[in-house]
Amino acid sequence: MKLSSKALLALAISSITATAYAEPASQDFVPTTLAGTSAQSEAKGFIEDFSLGGTTRNWYSHESKYRGGNFEYKKHGQTLTDRNRTNWVQGTIINASSGFTQGTVGVKTELAVYNAVVLDRSKRDIKGGSNRTLADSDGDAVGQWSKLGLANVQFRVSNTTLTAGRQNFSSGIVDTIGNRALPSSFEGVSFNSEEFSNLSFQGGVFDRVSPRTEQSLSKFRSEYGNGTQETDKVSTLGLNYQPLKSLKVSVFGANVKDFWNQYYFGATHELGDAQQLALTTGFNYYKTVDEGKKEMGEIDNDTFSLSLGLAHQAHSLTFSYQQVNGNEYFDYLHETNGIYLANSLTSDFNGPNEKSFQVAYGINMAEYGVPGLKFNVYSARGWDIDGTHYTGNNGRAKFAYDGIQKQDGEKHQEYGVGASYAIQSGALKATTVRATYVEHRGSEFQSDGSIKEFRLVTTVPFNIL
Structure with a gap:
């Protein structure tokens, strides 16, 4: 990957700022040793460590399109348009989790029921529901529904756990997404190994996803494809490593059958003391190439983001640059959060050949006597979006990305x-x-259009046992 001049400038600024202003944080090397304790040796028992609890979330969103944009919905067989859309859902999770049995091999089960109650059931308001409110084929809201969000069995030896069934999983490529009333989850087998002090390994093979706003399991699709391409096998493997007290890195790869092979590298480095001045540098990079039947067309995509964050007591200021090198979107799996790029906001700023820059400011009111209260504001711009060179693979996947060839300087x-x-x-x-x-x-x-959105989300955790 060839870094742009702006990215190199940001790296230079990062180094200069750290040297000039920040007191050095510990840069000590962290040796890799065997973990000091075995989690399984401390198992309390299947019943003894049983827990029952969960969360309930009130999720409200109101959107308005402008500059001629409209949402569509059907009424009495007619397609009607309106510039506004409102979704209001109460999502509740009740999670029952046993403890691990004692012995060399521990066994544990986890079961979570997800329930949604739709508080705004107006067909005109929800506009078919999208991935916000579950609606039937006529566009009417499904007023109340439930499903098994998690249902798995886990086996543990020492500090290594194998999980089989419906589960959460988190990595830079395959990650549970929780930005609706209920989160997604995945069906398959995964493992997590923490046998070393500063080095862990993760991997998994998944064949279905449980979407945020659907009752049934679905095959995997891409976030930016036209929705007709599906795959039933996603394999991923990677590691998390902390070579220095101030540096954490992650490396992951994934094979999405007949879609693509994707590789991820992420690093976060910290310097200084926030009471004086702290500097956090974040770098994320993805390499994506087509695979197998090339259902998404021919892909050769390099995408990266570089962020520089300064913190002084209650205040933080972050600058982020992001660039897509490829004639297609930087794409990821739908119903996942597999995009760890700095400028992934309401828009992902991931158009073909797109460059983007963001400035963000945050304030933590704990420094002023109000712990728990935070404010943030940001501005981001993207430019040079060019999909005119996208050709697909001259087969049935040629138009996997609808309308992309019209994007010329967007x-x-x-x-x-x-x-x-x-x-x-x-x-x-x-x-x-x-x-x-x-x-x-x-x-x-530009694929996201012109839209305004207000969200109000309240999440309440609770314990029953």
Whole structure:
């Protein structure tokens, strides 16, 4: 990968700023040794360590399209349009988890029931539901529904756990996404090994995804494809490593059968003390190439982001540059959070050959006597979007990315402001309330269009046993 001049400049600024202003944080090398303790040796028992609890989330969103954009919905067989869409759902998770049995090989089970109650059931408001409200084929809201969100059995030896069934999984390529009333989950087999002090390994093979707003399991699709391409096998393997006290890196690869092979590298480095000045540098890189039947067309994509964050007491200021090198979108799996790029916001800023830059500011009011209260604001711009060289593979996947060839010099911008509060004590401790307002404006053929959105999300955790 060849870094652009702007990326190199950002790296230079990072080094200069660290030298000039930040007191050095510990840069000590962390030796790799066997873990000091065995988690399985401390197992309390299948019943003895049983827990029952969960969360309930009130999720509200109101969107408005402008510059001629409209949502569509059907009424009495007619297709109607409206610039507004509202979704309001109460999502509740009840999770029952046993402890690990004692002995050399520990066994554990996990079961979680997901339930959604739709609070706004107007067909005109929800506009077919999308991935926000579950709707039937006529566009009517399914008022209340439930499913097994998690259902798995786990086996543990020492500090290595094997999980089989419906589960959560988190990596830079395959990651559970939880930005709706309920999260997604995956069906398959995975492992997590933490046998070393600063080095862990993860891997998994999955054949289905449990979407955020669907009752049934689905095959995997891509986020930016036209939805007709599906795959039933995703394999991933990687590691997390901390070579220095101030440096953490992750390396993962994934094979998405007949879609692509994707490789990820991420690194975070910290310097200084936030009471004086702290510097955090983040780098994320993805390499994606077509695989097998090339259902998504011919792909050869290099995408990276570089962020520089400065923190002083309550205040933080972050600059992020992101670049896509490829004639197609930087794409990832639908119903996952497999995009660890700095400028993945309401828009992912991932158009073909796109460059983007973001400035973000945050303030933590704990420094002013109000712990749990935070505010943030950001502005991001993307430019040079060019999909005119996209050719697909001259077969049935030629138009996997609809409309991409019309994107010639497209650009867009996004602004956002948010506030969050986490209750610090009492019966509602750890309850969070988050309000955000985002405005996105795109040129004629930019894929996200022009839209404004307000969200209000309240999440309440609870324990039963």
